[in-house]
Amino acid sequence: MKKLNWCIIGTGAIANELAESLLRVNGEIYGAYNRTYEKALLFSKKYNIKKTYQSIEDVMNDTLVDIVYISTPHNAHYELIKKSLENNKHVLCEKAITVNSQQLREVMELANEKNLKLMEAMTIYNMPIYKVLKDKIDQGIIGKVKMIQVNFGSCKDYDVTNRFFSKDLAGGALLDIGVYATAFARYFMSKQPHKILTTHDEFETGVDEQSGIILQNTSGELSVISLTMRAKQPKRGIISGELGYIDVNDYPRATQATIVYTKDGSKEIIDVGNTTLALDYEVIHMEKSIIENDQTSLLYTHDVMDILTKVRHQWGIIYPFENKE
Numbered sequence: 001m002k003k004l005n006w007c008i009i010g011t012g013a014i015a016n017e018l019a020e021s022l023l024r025v026n027g028e029i030y031g032a033y034n035r036t037y038e039k040a041l042l043f044s045k046k047y048n049i050k051k052t053y054q055s056i057e058d059v060m061n062d063t064l065v066d067i068v069y070i071s072t073p074h075n076a077h078y079e080l081i082k083k084s085l086e087n088n089k090h091v092l093c094e095k096a097i098t099v100n101s102q103q104l105r106e107v108m109e110l111a112n113e114k115n116l117k118l119m120e121a122m123t124i125y126n127m128p129i130y131k132v133l134k135d136k137i138d139q140g141i142i143g144k145v146k147m148i149q150v151n152f153g154s155c156k157d158y159d160v161t162n163r164f165f166s167k168d169l170a171g172g173a174l175l176d177i178g179v180y181a182t183a184f185a186r187y188f189m190s191k192q193p194h195k196i197l198t199t200h201d202e203f204e205t206g207v208d209e210q211s212g213i214i215l216q217n218t219s220g221e222l223s224v225i226s227l228t229m230r231a232k233q234p235k236r237g238i239i240s241g242e243l244g245y246i247d248v249n250d251y252p253r254a255t256q257a258t259i260v261y262t263k264d265g266s267k268e269i270i271d272v273g274n275t276t277l278a279l280d281y282e283v284i285h286m287e288k289s290i291i292e293n294d295q296t297s298l299l300y301t302h303d304v305m306d307i308l309t310k311v312r313h314q315w316g317i318i319y320p321f322e323n324k325e
């Protein structure tokens, strides 16, 4: 089978990890582009990449590029996804895939029209442990799911020029770390929440600093999410059912979970996957989705973006480049 040619767009921090994964999984990387050309050149040298593009048009005009991986800040995802799909390239885009659900709907439609694969590089949908846990929950080992608690707290040094804090770059805790917590919650809820309650604080730059989010669906399941960018929290998700609970530590790149059975307090440890291969799973999943024409790659991404958009609208935070939905 023909090898798929990847081009990396945006050669910052996470692109380095993806490049290492691509070399492990694919053996080589075809192309790289960065808006600062000198940085792209250094990147290409480091990973022995065949082609370094001077402009985004050069990437788009290269018919040998099969897949682009987009790892720019959130505000630039939508335009780059659109451009790539229009130019017949499959897209793996970093989280958060777009800044709102209107943008996501548009690019999903475009991908469908063009019969191209669009996927979000979201660890929760790719690390093997989550699928194993979901299968166990579906088999009924913890009974009916009732309550999910999930948090994400990282303490970032305040720097108004950093994408984390910039409204122009679609910063804030929700799109940066909240996307993981919401993906965790939605993945283990049996259906999309119909009710969302939330409250938040803002940084001086006008993006969200911390928040509490409660999701409720019509199946009697609640998720309670806590996020902060000014205090460290253990990255922990707990899925509680009528017969027991599952404790997942060090998510999103988790490899271990403990199941505790309510009746006798007994415990079972589940050990699956490898943290250092987190992005390898994404690369493998992307290639497999293309080869098998899998239609499910955006199932949860769609629901999560819908939740994030509704939450942000309740807060009244609108990015400067955004249309009101």
Ligand SMILES: NC(=O)c1ccc[n+]([C@@H]2O[C@H](COP(=O)([O-])OP(=O)(O)OC[C@H]3O[C@@H](n4cnc5c(N)ncnc54)[C@H](OP(=O)(O)O)[C@@H]3O)[C@@H](O)[C@H]2O)c1
Residues within 6 Å of the ligand: 010, 011, 012, 013, 014, 015, 034, 035, 036, 039, 071, 072, 073, 074, 076, 094, 095, 096, 121, 123, 163, 176
């Ligand atoms: N999956 C994960 O585990 C993970 C982890 C971290 C981040 N991420 C996601 O990956 C993305 C990038 O994060 P990062 O931490 O790698 O960021 P980063 O280190 O700041 O790198 C951003 C890259 O995008 C380029 N860029 C900046 N603004 C741009 C624009 N308007 N148009 C085109 N290119 C632009 C930068 O180019 P210059 O060199 O010219 O500045 C730089 O190469 C974000 O969406 C983030 O949420 C994912």
